Amino acid sequence: MTTLKIPEQKVILCGEYGVGKSSLFRRFTSNIYTTATDRQSTLGLDHYSKRYHVAGKDLKLQLWDTGGMERVASITSSYYKFADAAILVFSLDSPESFNMVSQHLLDIVSYAENAKIYLCGNKSDLKSLIQVTDSDMAAFCEQCQTLVAATFKSSCKTGEGVDEMFSYIAMQLVDSNRSKFELEKLTENNGIKITHFEESDDLNKCSC
Amino acid sequence: MDEEYDAIVLGTGLKECIISGMLSVSGKKVLHMDRNKYYGGESASITPLEELFTKYEAPAPNESYGRGRDWNVDLIPKFLMANGQLVKLLIHTGVTRYLEFKSVEGSYVYKGGKISKVPVDEREALASDLMGMFEKRRFKNFLVFVQDYREDDPKTWKDVDPNNTNMAQVYEKFGLDKNTADFTGHALALHRDDEYLTKPCYDTIRRIKLYSDSLARYGKSPYLYPMYGLGELPQGFARLSAIYGGTYMLDKPIDEIIYDDNGKVVGVKSGGEMARCKQLYCDPTYVPDRVDKVSKVVRCVCLMDHPIPNTKDALSTQIIIPQKQVNRNSDIYISMVSYTHQVAAKGWFIAMVSTTVETNNPEAEIKPALDLLGPIKQKFMTVTDFYTPKEDGRDSQVFISKSYDATTHFETTCLDVLDVYRRGTGEDFDFSKVRHDLGDEEQ
Numbered sequence: 001m002t003t004l005k006i007p008e009q010k011v012i013l014c015g016e017y018g019v020g021k022s023s024l025f026r027r028f029t030s031n032i033y034t035t036a037t038d039r040q041s042t043l044g045l046d047h048y049s050k051r052y053h054v055a056g057k058d059l060k061l062q063l064w065d066t067g068g069m070e071r072v073a074s075i076t077s078s079y080y081k082f083a084d085a086a087i088l089v090f091s092l093d094s095p096e097s098f099n100m101v102s103q104h105l106l107d108i109v110s111y112a113e114n115a116k117i118y119l120c121g122n123k124s125d126l127k128s129l130i131q132v133t134d135s136d137m138a139a140f141c142e143q144c145q146t147l148v149a150a151t152f153k154s155s156c157k158t159g160e161g162v163d164e165m166f167s168y169i170a171m172q173l174v175d176s177n178r179s180k181f182e183l184e185k186l187t188e189n190n191g192i193k194i195t196h197f198e199e200s201d202d203l204n205k206c207s208c
Numbered sequence: 209m210d211e212e213y214d215a216i217v218l219g220t221g222l223k224e225c226i227i228s229g230m231l232s233v234s235g236k237k238v239l240h241m242d243r244n245k246y247y248g249g250e251s252a253s254i255t256p257l258e259e260l261f262t263k264y265e266a267p268a269p270n271e272s273y274g275r276g277r278d279w280n281v282d283l284i285p286k287f288l289m290a291n292g293q294l295v296k297l298l299i300h301t302g303v304t305r306y307l308e309f310k311s312v313e314g315s316y317v318y319k320g321g322k323i324s325k326v327p328v329d330e331r332e333a334l335a336s337d338l339m340g341m342f343e344k345r346r347f348k349n350f351l352v353f354v355q356d357y358r359e360d361d362p363k364t365w366k367d368v369d370p371n372n373t374n375m376a377q378v379y380e381k382f383g384l385d386k387n388t389a390d391f392t393g394h395a396l397a398l399h400r401d402d403e404y405l406t407k408p409c410y411d412t413i414r415r416i417k418l419y420s421d422s423l424a425r426y427g428k429s430p431y432l433y434p435m436y437g438l439g440e441l442p443q444g445f446a447r448l449s450a451i452y453g454g455t456y457m458l459d460k461p462i463d464e465i466i467y468d469d470n471g472k473v474v475g476v477k478s479g480g481e482m483a484r485c486k487q488l489y490c491d492p493t494y495v496p497d498r499v500d501k502v503s504k505v506v507r508c509v510c511l512m513d514h515p516i517p518n519t520k521d522a523l524s525t526q527i528i529i530p531q532k533q534v535n536r537n538s539d540i541y542i543s544m545v546s547y548t549h550q551v552a553a554k555g556w557f558i559a560m561v562s563t564t565v566e567t568n569n570p571e572a573e574i575k576p577a578l579d580l581l582g583p584i585k586q587k588f589m590t591v592t593d594f595y596t597p598k599e600d601g602r603d604s605q606v607f608i609s610k611s612y613d614a615t616t617h618f619e620t621t622c623l624d625v626l627d628v629y630r631r632g633t634g635e636d637f638d639f640s641k642v643r644h645d646l647g648d649e650e651q
Binding site for chain 2: 191194
């Protein structure tokens, strides 16, 4: 049996604790928003795949959340491995979270050197409280030259800008994916994913 | 961290990370700390390469080694049995989704100064240069017997009662000579010494079945190795723990473990803060006064710019040197991985030699193994103590794992983890507690 496998791209969320990474994740998975009071930070969120159809091609974005490990700066380097794209999230009302973006950028560059990097200012609904301006963001991108592929502003509360961001990323990845896919075919450097075995051939065979 | 936890776990080695994951999954509130600023403790993969050279106080690597961060060098060499306990744990906990593996290309055994491929099925046995013609037939009969053997079906026993027959008697029954018994016991059943010969045969038969069932999974050898090195394994379980609410803190000096008047643990002091806990789980290095030094393990990391000679240029291999072949009491193991696993720069190979120390000169003990490797560019040797806990932890509520032994796979590692979990919680780990759908739903 042969099925046409839809290419899947790993996208990771990076940024300070509390900037809304998990809210972006929830918007991505089920288009819902939960307020701070009725949720327990990032409990139980791992990753989620969603299908996109862009430029005549199918593509799955597999979005990963940090699991709350950034709270005490203890994200595993594994988190970054195999990432095709990384979204650097900061909160528009928090210059501190914006200043820390460069630190997270460094981690991405060291552990996921092939990832496309996007910058996302979240909480755009907090209009009067916004302290990080468009020109701040532009200046940052200029500083890191071609590292940042695009910038976005989003509000997980209203949903504004979220879909647009993921669709845009999907579109960019479709393009780059084509060449990557061909390269993999050439090098045959693919690893094995271990999946479920049939339980019947578990220990039973020899232990009872 | 000024809070009360159900359990504090010290050290982020593989064993502690699996335990932490299991506890979090079971609904326990877990704080997991490490004195190092990286994950993995003794089971870490060191990156970049400069870090490894610094660790062993060697002058920095020159440019021939390529980019330092293309290297991830394990401190403890092991492979996963494709059908073994760790793979089952990875699948049941869903941690497998964080990892990718490669099948190890070849498995060899040392005999009379040279190495031969380990024969695992009838066809390979007939083609092997390890045995003479008549011996091959006898070995084939033995393999068929093992393959058909069912512990629950006496009809398959062929008069070999699994509990009352020892392995030496089984070899005798099939007329296998010393050499064949040697590679069967050491290269297929993966026994480290010859004590198994006088023990009931069911354990050895199980082990041979594990070997051949593992081999059936992915082909060339029964072993798997994770891309980017073994250090990815503890990190995967750490993420599992975090996703179920575990808190992680790296780079935390552990100043003191606090006990009450009855000697029961109440908390851990670190950097002027105190975290309280009902239980403590840790590796032996965090509680030197509560463990016994049992033996020593010697390990030697060898960086090479070529594969091991006479292995058909395999990019990953295991070689077992059975103890008798070199007049020892325990086997010497070689495992080799390479750039194809993203653990070394292009064109580089990492071989690791390990064994249990038997003399005052461990370097001389591993010489027969080093001689098989060909020219070595750089080698780092360490001798580490093997510790076991003095007590089961019932009174102190401190549950200590054993050090990592010299075996080349994770079977004993997993048994220790399950044992620590059982001692700590009073029950076996219930795999059904793990939500399999975690993040796997698709639109």
